[in-house]
Amino acid sequence: MAEMKSEATQPVVVTQIAKAKLTLAEVQAKLTGKTGRRFWKNLDELAETEEFHELMREEFPRQAGANEWVDAVSRRGFLKVMGASLALAGLAGCTKQPDEPIFPYVKQPEDLVLGKPMYFATAFPFPTGAVPVLVKSDAFRPIKVDGNPEHPMSLGKSDALTQATLLDLYDPDRSQHVVYRGENSTWEAFQQAFTAAAKQTLGGQGIYFLSETITSPTLAEQWKQVQAAYPQAKLVQWEPVNRDSARAASKAAFGSYVDAQYKLDEADVILSLDADFLGGIAHPGFLPLAAAYAERHRYEEGKPMNRLYVVESMPTVTGFKAEHRLALKPSEIAAFAQALVAGTAPAGATDEQKKYFAALSADLKKSAGKAVVIPGEQASPAVHAAAYALNEALGAVGKTVVYTDTVVPMPSEQLADLKSLVAEMNAGKVQWLVVLGNNPNYSAPADLEFPTAFAKVPVTVHLGTHVDETGSVATWHINKAHYLESWTDARAYDGTISIVQPMIDPLYGGKQAHDVLQTLLANPQGSAYEAVQATARGYIQGDFAAGWRKALHDGWVEGTTFAPKSVGAPKAAGLAAPAGGGIEISFRPDPSLYDGRFANVGWLQELPKQVTNLSWDNAALMSLNTMAKLGVEENDKAELELTGRKVVVPVLVAPGHPDDVITVHLGFGRGAEAGRVGAGVGFNAYTLRTTTAVLSGADAKLTKLSGTYDLCVTKVHNIEHRGAFAQHDLNQPLSDANGTYSLAGHEAMERGIIRYATLEEVKKNPDFAHEGASGSLVNKVGYGVEGETPKKDESFFPDAWNYEKTDPSSLKIQNAWGMAIDLNSCIGCNACIVSCYAENNIPVVGREQVKVGRNMQWLRIDTYFEGDLHAPRAHFQPMACQHCENAGCEQVCPVGATVHTPEGINTMVYNRCVGTRYCSNNCPYKVRRFNFLLYSDYETESLKFMRNPDVSVRSRGVMEKCSYCVQRVEAAKIQADKENREVRDGDVVTACQQACPTSAITFGNINDKASKVAKRKAEERDYPVLADLNFRPRTTYTAGVINPNPELA
Amino acid sequence: MAQVFDRSSNALARFSLVLTGLIVIALGVALDQLQRSPWVTRQGQRPDQPVPFSHKHHVEGLGLQCQYCHTQVEKAAYAGIPPTKTCINCHAQIWTNANLLEPVRQSWATGASIQWIRVHDLPDYVYFNHDIHVNKGIGCASCHGRVDQMPLMYQQNTLQMEWCLNCHRNPAVNLRPTSEIYNMAWTGPSSDKPVWCSSTVKGGATAQNVVCTTKDPNASGPEVAMVEGAASGAAVPNVDGAPAAPLVMPATYVKFTSQIELGKYLTAQYHIRTPNELSSCETCHR
DSSP states (O other), X not given: OHHHHHHXXXXXXXXXXXXXXXXXXXXXXXXXXXXXXXXXXXXXXHTTOHHHHHHHHOSSGGGGGGHHXXXXXXXXXXXXXXXXXXXXXXXXXXXXXXXXXXXXXXXXXXXXXXXXXXXXXXXXXXXXXXXXXXXXXXXXXXXXXXXXXXXTTTTTOOOHHHHHHHHHHTOTTSOOSEEETTEEEOHHXXXXXXXXXXXXXXXXXXXXXXXXXXXXXXXXXXXXXXXXXXXXXXXXXXXXXXXXXXXXXXXXXXXXXXXXXXXXGGOSEEEEESOOTTTOTTSTTHHHXXXXXXXHHXXXXXXXXXXXXXXXXXXXXXXXXXXXXXXXXXXXXXXXXXXXXXXXXXXXXXHHHHHHHHHHXXXXXXXXXXXXXXXXXXXXXXXXXXXXXXXXXXXXXXXXXXXEOOSSSSOOOHHHXXXXXXXXXXXXXXXXXXEESOOHHHHSOGXXXXXXXXXHSSEEEEEESSOOTTTTTSSEEEEBOOGXXXXXXXXXXXXXXXXXXXXXXXXXXXXXXXXXXXXXXXXXXXXXXXXXXXXXXXXXXXXXXXXXXXXXXXXXXXXXXXXXXXXXXXXXXXXXXXXXXXXXXXXXXXXXXXXXXXXXXXXXXXXXXXXXXXXXXOOEEEOHHHHHHHTOOTTEEEEEEXXXXXXXXXXXXXXXXXXXXXXXXXXXXBOGGGOTTTBTOSOOGGGGOBTTBSSEEEEEEEEEEEEEOOOOBOTTXXXXXXXXXXXXXXXXXXXXXXXXXXXXXXXXXXXXXXXXXXXXHHHHOTXXXXXXXXXXXXXXXXXXXXXXXXXXXXXXXXXXXXXXXXXXXXXXXXXXXXXXXXXXXXXXXXXXXXXXXXXXXXXXXXXXXXXXXXXXXXXXXXXXXXXXXXXXXXXXEEEOOOOOTTOHHHHHOTTOOEEEOTTSOEEEOTTTOOOOOHHHHTOTTOOOEEOOSOOSXXXXXXXXXXXXXXXXXXXXXXXXOOOSSHHHHHHHHHHHHHTTXXXXXXXXXXXXXXXXXXXXXXXXXXXXXXXXXXXXXXXXXXXXXXXXXXXXXXXXEEOEEEOOOGGGO | OOOSSOTHHHHXXXXXXXXXXXXXXXXXXXXXXXXXXXXXXXXXXXXXXXXOOOHIIIIIITOOOHHHHSTTTTTSSSOOOOOHHHHHHHHTTSSTTOGGGHHHHHHHHHOOOOOEXXXXXXOTTOOOOHHHHHHTTXXXXXXXXXXXXXXXXXXXXXXXXXXXXXXXXXXXXXXXXXXXXXXXXXXXXXXXXXXXXXXXXXXXXXXGTEEEESSOTTSOOHXXXXXXXXXXXXXXXXXXXXXXXXXXXXXXXXXXXXXXXXXXXXXXXXXXXOHHHHTSGXXXXX
């Protein structure tokens, strides 16, 4: 009872089962000598730990025993709630709906048809280049951000961060007022104070701007004008994640700042030197690079396939898509690159590395003119310099790589500029510091002591979307408008200028950097719109009014694409490789949060990170060997130290991570200023980052602390959800002849979840995906022959659903919706998941709930690792509801809440669902999501604007899952019916398909044999997952084909 | 000791058992009736609106067409509630000082919406779509009743799921030619008032698929003359300016004397989906 009371002080949500961790030594011991093609998902599972088996036993294991209800407070609360529900239950049917008001327009906009979305082109200005977007707008509220299909560069593709900017716009924690010394003030008051102060200075002396990377040609133009008026005013651009390496190398090699554009459609061999160009827009040109890579990586008879080599430190999706990946420390990567230039293997290389080096150099030489080397933005300048030299030597310049002007109008080496700014701040030279958009108090290198210097400046101004770490201590804070509320312009990767136009009036009257600079000009009230128009007159050719309208409509300005620039041969730069030694530490922008600017975007926080599937946290990522060396285990709390600065970190293994390196992701550990979502998540890696160790540092120390951290890795959720279903397999490991058994391996390999072959193999046997998937399991109970779909007549109900009925009036065969996912093209970038969030009103559940396996994403990307623990190959498999024709979920639902539509979609009727969760129990794919609590936010006003009006917002106690975007299917059908025609191929595009940067997902009518999806499904490599269960999934996968170098095979 | 309960209490006990059963049944029936009752469905209720707008006056009296106000009924899911501007179009000229119209003038002056109360209010998980119904031959009056005879707007039908399904399971009972969608007085064909329909044998939207007339096309009449004139091959420019294909003369007219016959014919001509598809959950719930 006493225990009860102590617990009762605060409601306890059970977030873990007691785990007796397997020690690393035991893992190692278990795995020694086990090789061969084996698949695994996480370590516990690979080592077959007891806990893993425990996880298998329950559907939602981590709340085993319903401990949530055992503690007194929760139980009482539960009874109270239940009492209320019981009382209401009898009346529910008889309650009247409340009166619903209608607020019609006073003057309705002429071209508005309420209920029909409108689409407007704009662009998301990002420091690596603008992302052209098409925004879906419902009654002028943006409700979805997608790629702009008419843009010549992006061709309608999209990415995770851009998709998530929608939630950023509606973030309820955005700053809503101008603040002066903690009191609400007005923009006019700021303008008065600023102009008055500026006029008193000697030509602007003492006025300093610290801006995020300027992406807008108009802003650069305005800055020129400010400089003309105030020649002594200074502008420094700085962002924590910047392109300094590329800039420094470009300056050294070519004498000027140039950007490199890679043409991967021309490249047979690609070498990435720590470049995560398939990971997201953190790498410049992600969209065209990923699309071109995937197109050339698609297997088609007679079409040459490309081959990707990746030399990298932190394992990324790019590394795992590579045919050959080499894990090196950051310091070794530079040495490796320089050795490639020199042509001799790097000193101190292992045999394996030497072999890799030889094969790679030979392959590159062989494909000279059709090879390309891409350096990573977070690699050292030496790597960039080596890449310039290599591309020159390979004859790539002008073919697979071209040099152009920089995408940003005012390129600079940002760190050096920041250092001199801080020096001047400390010297008292800075009177006014105007911070435009960034958050240096949080993210500046720790040794600069930026907050101290900031406090010394008499007047500080912060323009930002949040009252963040900088805004809260600034004299003035000005609430910044989101890009979806702004007029500006920006260049995309290929140089094409897009006009950024507002989708909605600033929700909180926010201002832009344009407005701040305009304050110092002759016409302080001039709008951003006028400023952009003034610059646009320079780059829009022909009749301006028509050109302007066309630019706004198309989302880009014709004739602004960069022409290749002749820069001559790169000079030997003499840039030194970064210092290595001891345990190295590598700083990376987070694949989901970037530099921390998206910290308050719940979609991105909850998004399982690429490769590690870590959600809601960052961790010190390292290899198994390093963990053993440092004496830590996964989930341990540890203290990470670099040059005397310390931070407490959790430890997590990253498969394929090089030894003696720790990778930490930036952007976490925000204070309360970040907002309700981002505050207190993870640790702040910026506190370790110094001006001498910006990208990587040497001699880091990691000390184990007592206690564990309990990271939230979603990787095992889907496995553990399988419960007894998987238990059956575990108890009968018939195939474990070699002692290499693992559940994921068993499923991936023997049940053929993952099927792939090398180019050689597929040429010999094009039907490989259907042969020998499961030789040893023939005739085993519960399995069909060789893991293939059983014949129809083996069923008791061969014609239970016939999907080839003809319509009596049109004599056309009915629609049958289906999906095909090409595993060769899937790069695991997560764009589809975020797109699904926005389209289907999926709630964010929070860290504690994700930990107990209640994350609500309808779509997940399963990462299967294969082979060596230290250098695995990985396979990405997007997994959502498979819309089985013979669905197990439907057969067990007691209330008919999940039913089949005549066109073969497995549909959820939320209103019927009573929450038994039988369906999830019976789903072998584990793709159903249950609203255990009231996850959808019905209260926050700003979030209501964001919701897709065509999709129900689900309440507590309701099961949900991928619907094949049934709302889009129905809209297409209604349109087609009105026009008295069939739904055409391409009329229905699902949200995931639309976002996919590599067109891996195809959706359509499989009864229409001419449709893209039917053609994909007719391919020999097409296979269903877990087909032997006779569920007859409508989603099928195209088996991957890789193109390894025979020398390295 | 005497028995506590008299023998007669046996009957009482039996009676009370029966009574309990009856009460339970009565409760069930009452609840069932209650949830179908106008009190819950709001059938026939006339909520207090800011302006006592009379459809009867505007439609029957003045002859305004439905789409003058409900402009997007053919184009979108919502029929559209007219903006204040639509009222002001006329009421800037007539009844400019009427007290009843004060909220309209107020709205026009201040820019604040007139706050109506929704009469036809479906639950939020129902995705009803006006345009497909209107385009496929369901008249306004089929769901909304004789709006032209309603001085104050009210809900004619229950709008409950069973009511929707009545039609989705057998749309033929309510289908009418698309030319008669806005005809409030349409009653369907009968032996007194037959309807002649013919396929135009041309593609395009549903509305262009069938020509129907209530006058015997075999007797000469103005409508037939129009059809013949069009059939002579003169290209009539389309709305969007492009010259339209010459109208093809309807081959033969079929005479209908009952709604069921007409409904079956239109179901085929308009390519109405099968009852199986129409009553599938995802048609209305997403």
